[in-house]
Amino acid sequence: MAIEIKNLNHIYGKDTIFEQYALKNINLTIEDGEFIGLIGHTGSGKSTLTQHLNGLLKASDGDILYNGENIYKEGYSLKDLRSKVGLVFQYPEHQLFEVDVFSDVCFGPKNLGLLPSEVEERAKEALEMVGLDENFYKQSPFELSGGQKRRVAIAGVLAMKPEVLILDEPTAGLDPRGRDDILGLVEKLHKEQGITIILVSHSMEDVAKYVSRLVVMNQGEKMFDGTPKEVFRHYKELEKIGLAAPQITYVVQALRARGIMVSEDVTTVEEARDEILKLWKR
Amino acid sequence: MLRDITLGQYYPVDSVLHRMDPRTKLFGTMAYIVSLFIADHLLAYVAATIFLVIAIRMSKVPVKFMVRGLKSVVVLLLISVSFNLFLTPGTPIFKIGFIQMTWEGVEFAAFMAIRLIYLVLGSTILTLTTTPNQLTDGLEKSLGFLGKVGVPVHEVSMMMSIALRFIPILIEETDKIMKAQMARGADFESGNLIQKAKAMVPLLVPLFISAFRRATDLAMAMEARCYRGGDGRTKMKPLRYEARDRMAYAFYLGYFVVIIAIKVLL
Numbered sequence: 001m002a003i004e005i006k007n008l009n010h011i012y013g014k015d016t017i018f019e020q021y022a023l024k025n026i027n028l029t030i031e032d033g034e035f036i037g038l039i040g041h042t043g044s045g046k047s048t049l050t051q052h053l054n055g056l057l058k059a060s061d062g063d064i065l066y067n068g069e070n071i072y073k074e075g076y077s078l079k080d081l082r083s084k085v086g087l088v089f090q091y092p093e094h095q096l097f098e099v100d101v102f103s104d105v106c107f108g109p110k111n112l113g114l115l116p117s118e119v120e121e122r123a124k125e126a127l128e129m130v131g132l133d134e135n136f137y138k139q140s141p142f143e144l145s146g147g148q149k150r151r152v153a154i155a156g157v158l159a160m161k162p163e164v165l166i167l168d169e170p171t172a173g174l175d176p177r178g179r180d181d182i183l184g185l186v187e188k189l190h191k192e193q194g195i196t197i198i199l200v201s202h203s204m205e206d207v208a209k210y211v212s213r214l215v216v217m218n219q220g221e222k223m224f225d226g227t228p229k230e231v232f233r234h235y236k237e238l239e240k241i242g243l244a245a246p247q248i249t250y251v252v253q254a255l256r257a258r259g260i261m262v263s264e265d266v267t268t269v270e271e272a273r274d275e276i277l278k279l280w281k282r
Numbered sequence: 283m284l285r286d287i288t289l290g291q292y293y294p295v296d297s298v299l300h301r302m303d304p305r306t307k308l309f310g311t312m313a314y315i316v317s318l319f320i321a322d323h324l325l326a327y328v329a330a331t332i333f334l335v336i337a338i339r340m341s342k343v344p345v346k347f348m349v350r351g352l353k354s355v356v357v358l359l360l361i362s363v364s365f366n367l368f369l370t371p372g373t374p375i376f377k378i379g380f381i382q383m384t385w386e387g388v389e390f391a392a393f394m395a396i397r398l399i400y401l402v403l404g405s406t407i408l409t410l411t412t413t414p415n416q417l418t419d420g421l422e423k424s425l426g427f428l429g430k431v432g433v434p435v436h437e438v439s440m441m442m443s444i445a446l447r448f449i450p451i452l453i454e455e456t457d458k459i460m461k462a463q464m465a466r467g468a469d470f471e472s473g474n475l476i477q478k479a480k481a482m483v484p485l486l487v488p489l490f491i492s493a494f495r496r497a498t499d500l501a502m503a504m505e506a507r508c509y510r511g512g513d514g515r516t517k518m519k520p521l522r523y524e525a526r527d528r529m530a531y532a533f534y535l536g537y538f539v540v541i542i543a544i545k546v547l548l
Contacts, residue, residue: 056461087465095462097487111467
């Protein structure tokens with residue numbers, strides 16, 4: 001097992017009138033090689049939860065085990081943890097600061113204390129993974145387009161060779177094309193590099209196609225945890241907390257209401273097409 | 283970590299003091315500070331204490347929260363108290379080498395400490411009960427007469443309120459960028475001074491860029507809503523004195539009469 005979260009609580013502004021429960025008794029186990037979608041409305045605690053996973057925030061109560069070791073144990077190196085659990089923040093392009101793309105990607109591995117030759121090797125690999133070729137190396141990161149900047153920022157985390165990659169709303173503010181590019185890239189990383197992925201989002205539509213497991217958060221608590229199929233069956237409850245199942249779920253439900261018994265397990269447009277065609281031919 | 287900074291923090295409860303006109307509170311705070319410097323008799327300090335207790339009670343802000351503001355002046359307080367204790371000439375209590383403590387020094391230091399603490403508490407009440415925007419509104423209106431001699435009062439107060447408004451945003455932004463760089467293995471804590479200064483580059487560059495981006499966005503948004511400076515601009519909630527403000531002024535007057543009477547008569 002990669003990450004185990006046990007009875008995690010987090011309170012912001014403890015002992016002031018601004019005190020607020022951000023996370024309430026979260027229990028979650030994330031296995032190696034999983035592709036998880038972490039879904040929740042704004043303020044549901046999903047970003048707070050991700051920042052616990054690499055030790056940026058310390059829990060008010062509860063434990064986190066990484067590969068069986070408690071990260072709150074005395075002497076546990078959070079720096080090591082952060083190199084293994086890579087976290088890409090929301091709008092990661094806002095963290096770029098170097099004069100050119102290549103040096104910015106080098107920042108992470110350099111902080112790990114690697115040899116200069118290996119630092120460069122890793123930066124090249126990372127930039128290749130996100131699909132930026134040598135023409136970009138010497139460009140200023142501030143001259144790139146929004147989507148390209150985001151790729152550079154993701155490369156900056158990938159260069160640390162994380163075993164787990166957490167992406168907080170990686171598609172925020174991108175156009176549909178940029179969104180598909182980034183999500184395609186994440187899928188490729190999962191398949192080819194075998195990295196465990198946690199994709200944070202508020203849009204079911206975005207993640208339904210890619211993830212094998214969905215965790216739904218609401219007001220600091222874990223609400224659902226299961227395969228997309230299982231979670232989407234609760235589409236009415238999801239609506240109540242301001243989320244929606246993918247549109248295709250509504251189409252399927254509407255068809256079923258009219259007596260056309262399309263399988264409820266359909267989660268993507270392609271699956272729905274095949275199902276409907278199958279029924280049609282019968 | 284950075285969330286804990288309490289800079290002119292507003293405490294959101296509903297009280298008479300919160301609803302009072304910011305000008306009344308500004309004037310009251312200034313009058314109170316002046317009175318503390320006039321006061322040099324025990325009775326005057328009793329009056330000042332009563333004033334403070336009434337104000338704290340009326341503000342409905344927990345005392346615990348107020349005292350927290352004193353932490354920032356502890357060092358200053360210690361220095362001034364020890365200077366007064368040991369450097370005031372008079373009847374000595376004891377003497378070690380050239381260091382001597384005098385009765386006059388003890389008395390002086392005690393008054394000094396009370397004065398400083400009251401001063402901080404007094405101004406803390408102002409910032410705890412008044413939002414930064416109300417405060418600059420009050421300043422703008424009270425200093426409006428300076429406009430006649432060519433001081434751009436409105437522009438200055440607008441700059442002040444924008445600056446105040448952006449403090450929490452920039453603090454939050456700093457926190458976020460710090461975390462993002464720490465996730466990439468940055469280390470802001472260890473190392474010597476030069477290493478620490480170097481470690482700030484990955485924090486400061488993105489912070490500056492974002493500050494400029496926010497500034498241009500804000501300027502654009504203001505222009506889109508036809509902001510052209512203070513001339514002819516009306517307010518949705520113009521400041522107007524109410525009965526409670528008049529009562530407050532009457533109270534200030536009474537308080538000041540007492541302070542001056544003590545000063546002159548005793």
